[in-house]
Amino acid sequence: MSADTRIVFEEVIAWLEANSGITPNLDQLAAVAGLSRHHFHRQFSTNFGISLQTLMRRVRTHRAAWQLAYRHSMSVTDIGFEAGYENSESFSRAFKRQTGLTPSEFRHSPDLERIAQLANAVRVLDSETPDNTATDTSVPALVQFEGVKLAQLLHRGSPQTLMASVGAFIQWRKFNGSPPSQSGTFNIFYSDPSTTEPEAFTFGIAAEHNKGIAPNKQGVSEAHIPALHCLSWIETGSDGKLQQCIEQVIGEGGYDWDFEKFPPFIERLRFYPDVPMAEAKSRVYLPVQAQ
Numbered sequence: 001m002s003a004d005t006r007i008v009f010e011e012v013i014a015w016l017e018a019n020s021g022i023t024p025n026l027d028q029l030a031a032v033a034g035l036s037r038h039h040f041h042r043q044f045s046t047n048f049g050i051s052l053q054t055l056m057r058r059v060r061t062h063r064a065a066w067q068l069a070y071r072h073s074m075s076v077t078d079i080g081f082e083a084g085y086e087n088s089e090s091f092s093r094a095f096k097r098q099t100g101l102t103p104s105e106f107r108h109s110p111d112l113e114r115i116a117q118l119a120n121a122v123r124v125l126d127s128e129t130p131d132n133t134a135t136d137t138s139v140p141a142l143v144q145f146e147g148v149k150l151a152q153l154l155h156r157g158s159p160q161t162l163m164a165s166v167g168a169f170i171q172w173r174k175f176n177g178s179p180p181s182q183s184g185t186f187n188i189f190y191s192d193p194s195t196t197e198p199e200a201f202t203f204g205i206a207a208e209h210n211k212g213i214a215p216n217k218q219g220v221s222e223a224h225i226p227a228l229h230c231l232s233w234i235e236t237g238s239d240g241k242l243q244q245c246i247e248q249v250i251g252e253g254g255y256d257w258d259f260e261k262f263p264p265f266i267e268r269l270r271f272y273p274d275v276p277m278a279e280a281k282s283r284v285y286l287p288v289q290a291q
Contacts, residue, residue: 005047008033014278016059023084026052060084061098064091066273068103069110070170076103110167140233140249145225145285150186151178151209152223158198168218169205175216183208185268186225189246204265228262230285231255234269238277242266246284256289263287 015032016024029052030040044052060083067079074082080091080103092102099106153172155165173179188204196202206223213222231253235242246264250257270281 005043008035009044009047013055013059014276016056017063017276017278023056057094057098061095063273063276064095064103065099065106065110068107069167071273072107076107079103138234140231140253142288143230143232143285145228145230145232147227148184148186148208148225149210150206150223150225151176151213151220152188152204152206153218153220154190155201155203155205157201159193159201159203160198162203165203165205169207169220172216172218172220173207178207178209180207180268180271185271186265187268188225188265189263193243194247225265226262228285228287229258229290230287232283232285234281234283235266236279236281238280242282242284246286249284249286253286255286258287258289261287 012029012033015029026041027037030037033040033043035043041052064079064083067074067082068076071079076091077088080088080095083091085091085094088103092104095101095103095106099111101109101111151172153165153169155162173183184207186204186206186208188206190202190204191200193201204223209222213220231249233249235245250264264284264286266282266284268280268282270279272280275281
């Protein structure tokens with residue numbers, strides 16, 4: 001897939017995620033892509049190998065699965081309506097075809113591996129050529145990060161199993177009354193998935209937490225990010241785009257990086273499934289040596 005074609009279809013997927021409650025026709029999506037109806041249909045079939053209807057169902061089901069598993073304040077009916085289904089019966093039938101479970105069954109016992117599979121099916125372009133789509137990116141600036149105490153779950157192992165660790169950490173937050181609205185959410189890049197063997201990949205899933213942490217089955221423990229000089233900016237878009245931008249800044253920056261003192265990390269400001277993936281927002285911190 002060429003870089004130009006990839007950009008076009010990243011925009012189409014972002015539009016589908018932002019408008020999951022709408023059932024668009026081919027003409028509408030061709031307009032989003034800036035292509036003729038015929039050319040869009042031919043390019044889509046050639047590059048995706050699935051039907052447009054199949055992709056739309058995957059986008060809807062993936063976000064609904066996240067909401068069912070982790071947003072219990074939303075009713076099953078409301079999740080189905082937001083996904084574009086007129087009633088709970090049609091939502092239940094469609095969701096079960098995609099996952100093998102009804103929405104209520106999935107909510108009671110979330111299949112985290114299935115969510116990961118749906119994510120891979122939706123983000124079909126993340127592993128392709130570098131992404132050049134425009135994102136809402138602030139200008140990097142040198143800042144002083146004041147430090148923060150954390151509750152952290154260390155994910156160790158293949159990035160493909162990361163969602164299970166995220167799910168476990170969310171369960172811990174719920175049990176300990178530490179929702180994202182009350183405590184900041186952080187991720188720490190202890191290793192680079194593009195250069196690290198899957199079994200050695202380590203990723204920090206964390207939240208601001210100033211209290212002691214009792215022994216728990218999820219494996220959450222006390223941690224902290226120290227006071228640091230950092231190059232920082234706000235990035236909007238999917239995690240695939242986020243990692244590409246971090247790598248680009250590191251490659252082009254010309255700074256004296258201080259990654260031995262602490263690795264790169266981000267604070268999640270707005271995240272999926274509360275907003276579509278394309279609207280997720282994070283503040284990036286890259287430690288540098290003090291001048």
